[in-house]
Amino acid sequence: MFYAYGMSITLRYTESRDQAAAVLNDAFMKVFTNIKQYDTDRPFKPWFRRILINTAINQYHKTKKQQQLTEFLSPDHEIEKEETIISGISYQELIEMVQKLTPAYRTVFNLFVIEGFTHEEIAGMLDISVGTSKSNLSKAKRNLRAILEHYLTH
Amino acid sequence: MPEEHNHNDPFEDLFRKKAEEYDISFKEQDWHALEEKLDHHQAIVSYKRRLRWVAAAALLIVSTLGYFTYQNYSRIDQLAQQLNEETQSESTTNPQAESPNDALTELDPVVPEQIPQEDSQTNSMDNPPASNNQITEAVSTGNEEAEDLENTELTNTEGEELTTFSNPRFMADSLFIAQSISEITPSSVSGTPPSSTTISTSKVTQPERSLLAFNRDASQSSYGSLQSPARLEIGLLLSPDLSTVGGVSNFHEPGYKFGISVGYQVTENLSLSSGMVHSTVKYTAQPQDYNTPSYVNYGITPNEMLAECIILDIPVGLKYNFKHSEHSRFFSSASLSTYVMLNEDYQFNYSPDYGPQQRIGEQNVQSGKAHFMSNLGLSIGYEYDLQTNWSLRVEPFLKVPLKNVGWGNVKLYSMGTFISVNYRL
Numbered sequence: 001m002f003y004a005y006g007m008s009i010t011l012r013y014t015e016s017r018d019q020a021a022a023v024l025n026d027a028f029m030k031v032f033t034n035i036k037q038y039d040t041d042r043p044f045k046p047w048f049r050r051i052l053i054n055t056a057i058n059q060y061h062k063t064k065k066q067q068q069l070t071e072f073l074s075p076d077h078e079i080e081k082e083e084t085i086i087s088g089i090s091y092q093e094l095i096e097m098v099q100k101l102t103p104a105y106r107t108v109f110n111l112f113v114i115e116g117f118t119h120e121e122i123a124g125m126l127d128i129s130v131g132t133s134k135s136n137l138s139k140a141k142r143n144l145r146a147i148l149e150h151y152l153t154h
Numbered sequence: 155m156p157e158e159h160n161h162n163d164p165f166e167d168l169f170r171k172k173a174e175e176y177d178i179s180f181k182e183q184d185w186h187a188l189e190e191k192l193d194h195h196q197a198i199v200s201y202k203r204r205l206r207w208v209a210a211a212a213l214l215i216v217s218t219l220g221y222f223t224y225q226n227y228s229r230i231d232q233l234a235q236q237l238n239e240e241t242q243s244e245s246t247t248n249p250q251a252e253s254p255n256d257a258l259t260e261l262d263p264v265v266p267e268q269i270p271q272e273d274s275q276t277n278s279m280d281n282p283p284a285s286n287n288q289i290t291e292a293v294s295t296g297n298e299e300a301e302d303l304e305n306t307e308l309t310n311t312e313g314e315e316l317t318t319f320s321n322p323r324f325m326a327d328s329l330f331i332a333q334s335i336s337e338i339t340p341s342s343v344s345g346t347p348p349s350s351t352t353i354s355t356s357k358v359t360q361p362e363r364s365l366l367a368f369n370r371d372a373s374q375s376s377y378g379s380l381q382s383p384a385r386l387e388i389g390l391l392l393s394p395d396l397s398t399v400g401g402v403s404n405f406h407e408p409g410y411k412f413g414i415s416v417g418y419q420v421t422e423n424l425s426l427s428s429g430m431v432h433s434t435v436k437y438t439a440q441p442q443d444y445n446t447p448s449y450v451n452y453g454i455t456p457n458e459m460l461a462e463c464i465i466l467d468i469p470v471g472l473k474y475n476f477k478h479s480e481h482s483r484f485f486s487s488a489s490l491s492t493y494v495m496l497n498e499d500y501q502f503n504y505s506p507d508y509g510p511q512q513r514i515g516e517q518n519v520q521s522g523k524a525h526f527m528s529n530l531g532l533s534i535g536y537e538y539d540l541q542t543n544w545s546l547r548v549e550p551f552l553k554v555p556l557k558n559v560g561w562g563n564v565k566l567y568s569m570g571t572f573i574s575v576n577y578r579l
Contacts, residue, residue: 003184008176021184029191034445037561094172113166114173124455124504141165 005045006052011095012110013056015103027055053115057125060107089148097147105140112137206556210490217488221424221474389415389547391574397435399564400443406460409434411467415574423475427487431467435568445563446500446517456502456515463560466494469531481539487549489531493559494524500562519561529553529566543578
């Protein structure tokens with residue numbers, strides 16, 4: 001039950017299923033070792049979700065230098081395309097698209113669009129400025145649109 | 155949901171909606187990877203637990219060995235000092251032995267070098283024909299006395315040898331009995347008792363005299379301890395508290411401690427101690443020094459955490475007096491403290507970027523959770539006797555963490571100086 005739920009979150013923050021499984025395992029370890037701190041009066045799922053997101057963000061920070069290098073080598077992820085609304089796409093296909101984004105774009109996109117954090121909160125979590133957060137979101141959306149269109153035309 | 159989220163953006167809606175439609179199959183290898191992590195974690199926990207027990211056992215062994223070693227050296231020094239005193243007194247005392255009519259005199263072994271080694275080492279008891287009990291002790295203070303001692307025997311009236319003092323333990327016991335009698339019947343010192351039992355001492359060889367002196371000292375010591383019933387003591391204590399986490403630096407404003415202590419004297423210098431100390435602990439912690447439940451800050455890292463906790467500190471330990479003077483002593487102590495978290499108030503200060511309404515977060519916890527032997531207390535102190543049973547102590551202390559405590563999961567260091575008034579029961 002919580003495996004699928006956990007994977008549905010960690011998959012969006014990582015580049016592959018193996019990485020997602022590793023982050024999920026780290027999150028489970030935190031749950032097991034800190035289970036005494038869990039307030040039983042509160043629902044478990046939000047607590048678990050918070051741990052999953054924090055673990056994914058920790059993983060993002062650990063590989064930040066490598067990410068910056070990757071982004072520097074391939075700076076042009078922006079592809080100008082018209083917006084296309086597609087509803088027939090599967091969950092698996094959507095995840096694969098998100099995983100194609102660079103870690104910085106992917107993380108901001110997930111935190112803002114899926115999790116609902118503000119740019120101020122995201123800036124605090126990722127140690128970036130609010131402007132960078134907004135910029136990364138904009139670029140992430142543009143890139144996803146391009147990837148989506150490419151997917152539909154091939 | 156913040157205003158800046160665009161709910162009319164079909165692109166964002168698409169991803170939000172699709173993200174909830176997950177259908178992910180379980181992979182066996184993921185469980186195996188998690189199982190390995192769990193086993194590894196369990197191994198680390200077990201290792202740390204064993205290490206803690208080994209450290210405690212090592213501390214106990216080292217403390218015990220140190221104590222007995224110190225006691226041994228003290229005893230040797232005491233013997234040497236006693237021998238020196240006897241050598242000095244020998245040169246200044248009247249050489250004549252006390253009259254047999256004196257009801258009680260004291261046995262005083264002579265300097266060993268002045269006593270020739272001979273084979274006849276017997277003591278006997280004389281019973282006077284009149285059956286009077288007269289306790290007499292020959293005082294030997296020079297070569298002449300040594301000669302006298304050599305010729306003196308403890309015999310009965312028929313000249314029958316009663317006791318041979320070849321057993322040093324018997325010698326010391328006999329001496330102890332004689333001294334006890336002298337303590338019990340002081341009037342017999344000056345007066346003439348109706349009956350007398352004469353106890354005199356034959357010559358005693360050098361090793362026996364040393365042993366005699368040692369055993370007499372031991373007997374006196376035992377007797378002295380029997381006279382001292384004050385083994386239990388209680389105290390009221392007060393101290394400021396400077397606490398910090400992560401290391402002995404970055405102190406916040408001070409708290410305070412007050413409580414009671416109980417001590418039980420095991421030996422002259424060693425005591426078991428315990429107590430209950432109510433502690434108000436205030437500290438500040440950086441994000442890397444605490445580990446609060448992650449749901450509290452919703453993924454946002456505060457700049458700092460301020461804490462004010464009320465803790466019941468229950469220490470159990472040992473106290474050792476290592477230097478004495480007439481009315482005071484220096485001591486050191488080591489203890490293991492169990493912390494019971496009575497109340498915990500935390501305040502999180504966030505970056506100003508989050509706006510004034512989001513800059514401060516608060517959390518109150520009243521768990522009553524006990525952290526068993528979570529801190530090691532070390533102290534060194536000075537005790538001064540105010541009256542017979544009252545004493546005043548000043549005791550600087552340091553408490554170092556053995557494991558994390560509290561809702562914030564912090565390694566809590568504390569230091570201060572206990573000032574206590576103690577009463578020996």
